[in-house]
Amino acid sequence: MEEIKADILILGSGGxxxxxxLHAYDSNPRLKIVLATKxxxxxxxxxxxxxxxxxxxxxxxxxxxxxxxxxxxxxAFINNQELAWTLVNDAPxxxxxxxxxxxxxxxxxxxxxxxxxxxxxxxFDRTVHRGDLTGIEIIARATDQxxxxxxxxxxxxxxxxxLTNSNGDRVVGALLMNIRxxxxxxxxxxxxxxxxxxxxxxxxxxxxxxDKTGDGMAMCWRAGAEFVDMExxxxxxxxLLAGKSRLSGSVLEEGLRGAGGRLYNAIGERFMERYxxxxxxxxxRDRVARAGYMEIMAGRGTPAGGVLLDxxxxxAEFVESxxxxxxxRVRDIGKDLAREPVEVSPTAHFQMGGVRIDVNCYSxxxxxxxxxxxxxxxxGANRLGGNGIAxxxxxxxxxxxxxxxxxxSQDWVPVDxxxxxxxxxxxxxxxxxxxxxxxxxxxxxxKNLMWEKVGVVRTGQKLEQALKRLAExxxxxxxxKLPTGSLRxxxxxxxxxxxxxxxxxxxQLVAASALYRKESRGSHYREDFPETDNQNWLCNIFMRKxxxxxxxxxxPVKLTRLRPEDVAAK
Amino acid sequence: MTLNVKVFRFNPETDKMPRFDTFKIEEFPNMAVLxxxxxxxxxxxxxxxxxxxxxxxxxxxxxxxxxxxxxLACRTQVxxxxxxxxxxxxxxxLPIIRDLAVDMExxxxxxxxxKPYLIPKQDLKEPVxxxxxxxxxxxxxxxxxxITCGACYGACTMVATDPHYLGPAALTRAYCxxxxxxxxxxxxxxxxxxxxxxxxxxHTQFNCAEVCPKKIVPTQAIQQLKKRCVFKRLGLFxx
Ligand SMILES: Cc1cc2nc3c(=O)[nH]c(=O)nc-3n(C[C@H](O)[C@H](O)[C@H](O)COP(=O)(O)OP(=O)(O)OC[C@H]3O[C@@H](n4cnc5c(N)ncnc54)[C@H](O)[C@@H]3O)c2cc1C
Ligand code: SF4
Ligand code: FES
Numbered sequence: 001m002e003e004i005k006a007d008i009l010i011l012g013s014g015g016x017x018x019x020x021x022l023h024a025y026d027s028n029p030r031l032k033i034v035l036a037t038k039x040x041x042x043x044x045x046x047x048x049x050x051x052x053x054x055x056x057x058x059x060x061x062x063x064x065x066x067x068x069x070x071x072x073x074x075x076a077f078i079n080n081q082e083l084a085w086t087l088v089n090d091a092p093x094x095x096x097x098x099x100x101x102x103x104x105x106x107x108x109x110x111x112x113x114x115x116x117x118x119x120x121x122x123x124f125d126r127t128v129h130r131g132d133l134t135g136i137e138i139i140a141r142a143t144d145q146x147x148x149x150x151x152x153x154x155x156x157x158x159x160x161x162x163l164t165n166s167n168g169d170r171v172v173g174a175l176l177m178n179i180r181x182x183x184x185x186x187x188x189x190x191x192x193x194x195x196x197x198x199x200x201x202x203x204x205x206x207x208x209x210x211d212k213t214g215d216g217m218a219m220c221w222r223a224g225a226e227f228v229d230m231e232x233x234x235x236x237x238x239x240l241l242a243g244k245s246r247l248s249g250s251v252l253e254e255g256l257r258g259a260g261g262r263l264y265n266a267i268g269e270r271f272m273e274r275y276x277x278x279x280x281x282x283x284x285r286d287r288v289a290r291a292g293y294m295e296i297m298a299g300r301g302t303p304a305g306g307v308l309l310d311x312x313x314x315x316a317e318f319v320e321s322x323x324x325x326x327x328x329r330v331r332d333i334g335k336d337l338a339r340e341p342v343e344v345s346p347t348a349h350f351q352m353g354g355v356r357i358d359v360n361c362y363s364x365x366x367x368x369x370x371x372x373x374x375x376x377x378x379x380g381a382n383r384l385g386g387n388g389i390a391x392x393x394x395x396x397x398x399x400x401x402x403x404x405x406x407x408x409s410q411d412w413v414p415v416d417x418x419x420x421x422x423x424x425x426x427x428x429x430x431x432x433x434x435x436x437x438x439x440x441x442x443x444x445x446x447k448n449l450m451w452e453k454v455g456v457v458r459t460g461q462k463l464e465q466a467l468k469r470l471a472e473x474x475x476x477x478x479x480x481k482l483p484t485g486s487l488r489x490x491x492x493x494x495x496x497x498x499x500x501x502x503x504x505x506x507x508q509l510v511a512a513s514a515l516y517r518k519e520s521r522g523s524h525y526r527e528d529f530p531e532t533d534n535q536n537w538l539c540n541i542f543m544r545k546x547x548x549x550x551x552x553x554x555x556p557v558k559l560t561r562l563r564p565e566d567v568a569a570k
Numbered sequence: 571m572t573l574n575v576k577v578f579r580f581n582p583e584t585d586k587m588p589r590f591d592t593f594k595i596e597e598f599p600n601m602a603v604l605x606x607x608x609x610x611x612x613x614x615x616x617x618x619x620x621x622x623x624x625x626x627x628x629x630x631x632x633x634x635x636x637x638x639x640x641x642l643a644c645r646t647q648v649x650x651x652x653x654x655x656x657x658x659x660x661x662x663x664l665p666i667i668r669d670l671a672v673d674m675e676x677x678x679x680x681x682x683x684x685k686p687y688l689i690p691k692q693d694l695k696e697p698v699x700x701x702x703x704x705x706x707x708x709x710x711x712x713x714x715x716x717i718t719c720g721a722c723y724g725a726c727t728m729v730a731t732d733p734h735y736l737g738p739a740a741l742t743r744a745y746c747x748x749x750x751x752x753x754x755x756x757x758x759x760x761x762x763x764x765x766x767x768x769x770x771x772x773h774t775q776f777n778c779a780e781v782c783p784k785k786i787v788p789t790q791a792i793q794q795l796k797k798r799c800v801f802k803r804l805g806l807f808x809x
Contacts, residue, residue, distance in 0.1 A: 039621070040674060043629040043718075099697035103688025103752070105707070105714065112699035130714070136628060137714060144687040180667055209623045245600040246608065246644070250626045329626060332647060333600045440612045484617045489583070490668045493616035 001420075002185045006034040006152070007407040008400075009174055009189035011159040011216060013037035014045030015392030016195035016372025016399070018142040019094070022102075023400030024193075025149045031407055034187060035146070036154040036176050038196070042143030044211040045197050046350075046373070047392055050135030051253035051325065053127040054393075055386035056091040058114060062124040064088045071387060072562050074121045074284050075352075075380020076522040076532065078229065078540055081561045083378045083395075086359045087387065090394040095128055098393075103141040106130050118258040119385045121284040127386045132253055132325040138389065156180050159215060160498070161423045162192060162223040162368065165413050171223060171367040172413040175423050179495060182488030184424050190410045191367055191403040194220055194355070195396060198373040199506040203348030204451035205239055205249040216374040218502035220355045221509065226364040227543045228376040230506075231514035231524045232352035234383055235456050237263075237288035239347025241306040242333045249347040252326055252337075254385035256311060257281040259322060263292065264308045264341065265300040271307070286382040286523040289346040293456040296345065308341035346456050350388060351506075352379040352523070353513065356542065361399035364544075367410070371399035377540070381522020430497060431488075436481035439496045442473060446503060454511045459527045463515040470511060474504045509550075513541050516552055534564060571597040571654060575606055577618065578659040581668050590657075591615065597648055603636055604643040607658065607670065620670040627783060630719030634670055635659040640721035642783045661724040677720045680736045684744040684762055689755040698752060710746045713791060715784045722778030722788055734767040738778035738788030741769060745791035748798065760807065764799040772796075 008031060010020050021035045038044055057067050067088040072079050098104040099114070106128050109115040118125040130137040146153065156179040163173045163186070173188040199214025200206050221227065238252040257263075263281055265271050275291035276283035292307045301307055311319045316338035320327050323337070330337040354376030361369040372392035379387060453466035480497050519533040520526050539554040573595045580588035593610050604622055611618040620643075622632040627645040634643050636658055637651055648656070664672040700706050722738040723729055729737045736744075744763050748756045763769050772792045779787040801807040 039623045039629075040631060043631050044623045049624050049626065049628050096697065100694050100752075101688070101690055103690075103747075103750075105711070105750075106697075108700050108702050110701065112701040112704070114697055133628060133715065136717060140714075140716075140718070141688070147682050148685070148687040209629065210625065211623050242600040244598045245602060245605050246625045247600060247602060332602070332645060334649075487617055490619040490671055491617075492611055492619065 002183065004034060004185060004187045005032070005412065006187055006189045007031040008033045008191045008193065008403045009187045010035045010193045010195060011174065012045065012195035012197060012372070013041045013143070014195060014197055014372060015047035015138065015389050016396030017193070018042065018139065018146060019393045019396030020193045020195060020371060020400035020403070021151050022142065022145055022149070023397045024404040025151055027401055027404035028408065029150070031404055032152070034152045034154060034189070036157040036159060038156065038158045038179070038211045038215070040155050041146065041153050042139045044209060046208050046212065047389055048135045048139045049209060050138065050389045051132050051251065052119060052255045053117065053129030053134045053386050054091070054095065054138070054389050055119065055122070055126050055384065056095045056128055056390060057088065057126060058092060058095065058116065058128070059124070059126070062126055066123055067126065069562060069567065070122050071384060072380070073567060074382050074384040076382060077380065077538060077564050078521065078557050079380030080377035081558065082359055083357070085561060087378055087391055087394050090398070091390045094390070094393045094397060098138065098141070102145050104137050106137070117255055119254050120257055120282045120288070121384045127255070132255060132323045135389065138393070154178070154185070157185065158495070158498070159196065159219060160427065162219050163415050163419060164223055166416060168224055169366060170413055171365050173415055175420060177427070180489050182491060186415055186420055188412055188415045190407040190412055191369060193369045193371060193399045193403050194374050195370070195372045195392070195399070196374055198351035198354070199503050200233065200348040200350060202446055202450050202503040202507050203455065204447040205345055206348040207236055207239060207249050207251045213499035214502045214506035215499070216370070217354060218505040220363065220368065220370065220374070221505055221545055223365060223368070224545050225368060226356045227509060228353060228356040228540050229381070229513065230353035230376070230509040230543060231517050231541065232381050232522060233348065233510055234285060234350040234352060234523045235289040235346040236349035237285055237292050237346055238309050238344040240329065240333070241304055241343040241345050243304070245333070247333065250329065251347060251349065252309060252330070252342070252344060253323070256309065256323060256326065257288070260314055262310045262313070263288070264310060265295045266302045266308070267300055269300070271295050284382055285385065290456055290525055292344070293346050297457070302343050304343055306343035306345040309344045310341040311337055312339050312341070350383055352376065352381065352383055353510070359398070360402040361395055362402065369399040369403050371395040381524060427498070430480065430482040430494060431486070433481050434483055436479045437476045439477070439480045439493060439500055442477055442480065443496065443500050446473065446500065446507065450507055454507070454514060457525050457527050458514050460515060463511050466511045467508065467515065470504060470508045474508070477501050477504060509543060512550065512552065513543060516541055573597050573606065573648065574655045575610065576657040577610065577670070579669050580666055582666060601648045602644055603634070603641070603646040603648060603656065603658065604632055606648065606656065607643055618670070619668040628717060630717030633661050633719040633721045633724065635661055635724065640724040640781045642719060642721070645783055661720055663724050663726070663729045664720065674720060677723050677737070677739070681718065681740045681743060683736060684740050684759055685755060686743045686747070688747065688750065688753055690752055691754040694752050706751060708749050709790060709794065710749050713742055713746050713786050716742055716786055717784060719783060721781045721783060725777040725781040727775060727777060728771050728773060732767070732771060735771040736763065736768055738792070741795060742786060742788045742791040745795050748795065757807070760798060760802055763795050764802070769795045769799060
């Protein structure tokens, strides 16, 4: 088995993984940095797919205090305020770095300065962008910079498990698998940065890229890291509906609503008038997504199960010039975004919950750093559009800096070969198994189950049913058949089994935490507890593995900078 | 409607010769070729290898040779092909890992040769002020949309005949940096692209532009580079 010794191992090449690599390298070019990523570098993950843009305070009329307040309000006050404060303060530094060092070039306004556009849930137009396909510019340029540095890149190589010391309190590396060859790789690292993105793909209608299947979160869970607010999963209000095509669920960006796009139900009512008369379509994602879902459930949806997004009143020329990428996408399904209403549905988009970290991305396990969507706490109960890519670049950079410092002061802790053997066996066992549950059937079932029972609107009863079935499915996936003979390399069916195994871990955390939070807040909506209950639930939910089960508890939110009263008073 | 899908199969480790497998697939509305491929792999033959990630034309992972031309599988609607007979092959001019998955390394090796990363000028301290109508960014802005999918590389007859030719995407990136006023290494890059495997290999056949899913015209970038190379020879290049 191939063994690599590295100072820092990074899993994932989205915004968080790439910025971690660049920052770790630039803090100390002598460090040996290995970046392993499931797809091709810079081509996988959701950072690449960022459309709308990046929230950042650049205009003197704007302020970090305002951005912070919007973020906390959007997050329904359960954000970790120190993380959110770090986000808004570091974002300008990252945009500055991108423009002057990394080589990104964002759209300009008439006077030649960086243009900022309106996004929902924000008190100032602060979203930096490149047209409506911003992620390509950020991720392609950051990838170019990785090419300029002596960083070992392992493409189409997936993290399988984190390796720990005998006490289980120190991460000492990770077991990887080269997808092309099917061979295992052991990396012994002083620090591991997990940046593999979330698991929203476990829903029937979902937005993320296919390579994101909760791997990092599941690995961190199995290794024993502490998690926070796993019930918080965001649905984007305007996912394109395209029937059985995999295009379904892909996001029509936030800026459309920002620019004045309207939502109608099938009987022609502009339904946001009922749900948020003040902000209408520019309300926060959680509200708009829920409103759309409720309309559909109440029988006021289109036959295909959607509502209608209409841009036509803004003028076809305007829509086509401002949103060429979105127009093109809609054209793929034979519709004209600039001239006619388009069917949309809420789509599972982003996980606010994740591994608990501090402002330097330290997790509860020594040697384990987590950044981007895998980490929790920054966005509280709901993420503002434009704060996601800001999060991954800000905390990716911090994780890189922190891990570099950590690695310089630490020695390698040897890998436990028994543990490696156990983990490899747990993959090898599938080979040659001709009978057993079919992974694609199980996957489709998971997507439906999550959509129906752990989705936009939840109840205690549905969540309990989901948990029961998820536990059974976790056993079934271990018995899945692998009808691909002796094929090792590029075995997509094997990878699907490994994906599903991880998605099931994350799914159970989401459902268990959702069952625990007996109130509605942000993107977590309980039909049986429809009110937000600040008396009892202004708190975060923490989970840790305990034996085969888990330990769960709440701790009050630390309102270090802003309290609900401060906002209400104004 | 049933689609007749012929899929190229080849495992370089075990097969002497490639073969085609045929699948009958039910068409559904809005079906993209990527849907067809996934359908085959999920429900008909789990051993099929292919690559994709974003499924919305942003990552450039899924370029394949579909009915005789390089295209993104995710952005090629079955209905746009005008036939129920679909032949899917890997992207040409690249080594095959297995079936439809190619090794992009030679493509990226050349991309890396032109130093694709900004090397910022010393005095670049703040984001540059640049009016949208100043013409300062010339043609670069739309070319930055390149998703390095390799479709142009697969379509280029010059790449096919000269495996060392840098190819359309790498040269397009070189142009974007050479024309970028923030960059300090423009001359260095010009030296790279003017060599024998560089811009002069392009015979302006526009194959690249015809297949680019982002509607980029690499030929245009290459012509701009040629112009600058000539200026440089004449001692007139300022950059
Ligand atoms: C369609 C869409 C549009 C969006 N638009 C916006 C927007 O306009 N503004 C905004 O702020 N946010 C937006 N977001 C959210 C934003 O993309 C995320 O917040 C952010 O990109 C997450 O970054 P990340 O680095 O954590 O993860 P990602 O960018 O998703 O990267 C994860 C990486 O980990 C890799 N990986 C996965 N599993 C493994 C494994 N086992 N081993 C190794 N590597 C692995 C993946 O292949 C990938 O490289 C959008 C998201 C989507 C899906
Ligand atoms: S120039 Fe066009 S075809 Fe070539 S790699 Fe870029 S996007 Fe693909
Ligand atoms: S899958 Fe990303 S471009 Fe096709």
